[in-house]
Amino acid sequence: MKFEATITDIITRTSDIKSFRFNRPPGFEYKAGQYIFIKLKVNGNMVSKPFTISSSPTEKDHIEFTKKLTGHDFSNVLNSIKIGELVGIEGPYGKMTFEVEHERIALLCGGIGITPMISICRYCTDKHLNNKITLVSSNKTEKDIIFKDELELMQQQNDHLKVIHTLTQPTDEWGGCSGRICEEIIVNEIFDHKNCIFYICGSPLMVASMVSILHALMIPDQQINIENFTGY
Ligand SMILES: Cc1cc2nc3c(=O)[nH]c(=O)nc-3n(C[C@H](O)[C@H](O)[C@H](O)COP(=O)(O)OP(=O)(O)OC[C@H]3O[C@@H](n4cnc5c(N)ncnc54)[C@H](O)[C@@H]3O)c2cc1C
Known part of the structure; x- marks a missing residue:
């Protein structure tokens, strides 16, 4: 259209x-x-x-x-x-979409790569879907976290949504995860990660790095959906 x-x-x-x-x-x-x-x-x-x-x-x-x-x-x-x-x-x-087709999904994003993920989170929360979602969002600092307050509110409204923020330049006061999204965060924070369908969005470098971590964890390509934000 x-x-x-x-x-x-x-x-x-x-x-x-x-x-x-x-x-x-x-x-x-x-x-x-x-x-x-x-x-x-x-x-x-x-x-x-x-x-x-x-x-x-x-x-x-x-x-x-x-x-x-x-x-x-x-x-x-x-x-x-x-x-x-x-x-x-x-x-x-675009083909990196979600309706209700997967019971358990993990959304991995870097910076502005959160845009498709917020749409998916808003959609599942608005529709009161039971699909289990873990969103892992990586940013430089706490001030760079996009949709932070809305995601906090959505977690209160949606028991099936878990949000993890990781910061690459955290202050001493930051109590959450630090560094880029890594194998440890995926294994420790994403329940039953081996059976999740993964959605990845960010710069092509970020996406490639996430895919290689998932491959190292023996997650097959059929469980991985990607969107590369070229232009960054
Ligand atoms: C499927 C898809 C979905 C996307 N969704 C989003 C989204 O939701 N939100 C979003 O913000 N972006 C999104 N993007 C990226 C978006 O389309 C743009 O590419 C991006 O916003 C950069 O555009 P720009 O005009 O700001 O920068 P551009 O001018 O295109 O600059 C991009 C890069 O080109 C180089 N460059 C350009 N001009 C110069 C110059 N004069 N001097 C030096 N270097 C230069 C720089 O390296 C710069 O980093 C998406 C991309 C794709 C493919």
Whole structure:
């Protein structure tokens, strides 16, 4: 589906992450984990880039995508956009999706790679699904954790959701996991990890490193779904 949408809300998530919302047009159906292309005029040319839908298919009024602001041209145009302005949309696309098909899932993400995972968590929580979810999210510092408060609230609402944050640059006060997502975190924090279906999203380097850890743990490719965020 191709259409133009008016930006209805802009939400600052962290110092360099913003969510953008627009009204969900009639007939626009998508699955948690899918992405859309956002088309903007940049230096006189129409430029189109993929962004995962961070809202859940259960949210009928709006669609949300969430962008890491990089200071580059496309990012600057998006960052200066105002409520009421138009953007071009095309989609949805993507195969790293979740409906209810797997009883036990593990979501591994680095930084902005959380966008498909938040959609899946919102979807399962909104639908009161019994599927067991462990989200392991890696960030530099506590201030960089995207959707932190919402994830805390969701854990209170959804007994089947467990959220683990790990920080690569923690302060002395940080009481959680530290370092990148590693074999130890996967084995210790993800219940019955050998029988989980894994979803991985982040930079291509992060995704490749997670896949090799899972292979070392004898998790077969059939249990691994990936989305590479090229461009970082
Ligand atoms: C399926 C998919 C889903 C995605 N979902 C999301 C999402 O939900 N959220 C999100 O934030 N991103 C997402 N991305 C990434 C997104 O599409 C962009 O690639 C990303 O946001 C970077 O775009 P940009 O315009 O900010 O930076 P770009 O200008 O594209 O810069 C990307 C890289 O190119 C280099 N570069 C570009 N211009 C210069 C320059 N002038 N000087 C030096 N180096 C330069 C830099 O190394 C930079 O890191 C997704 C990507 C894919 C493939």
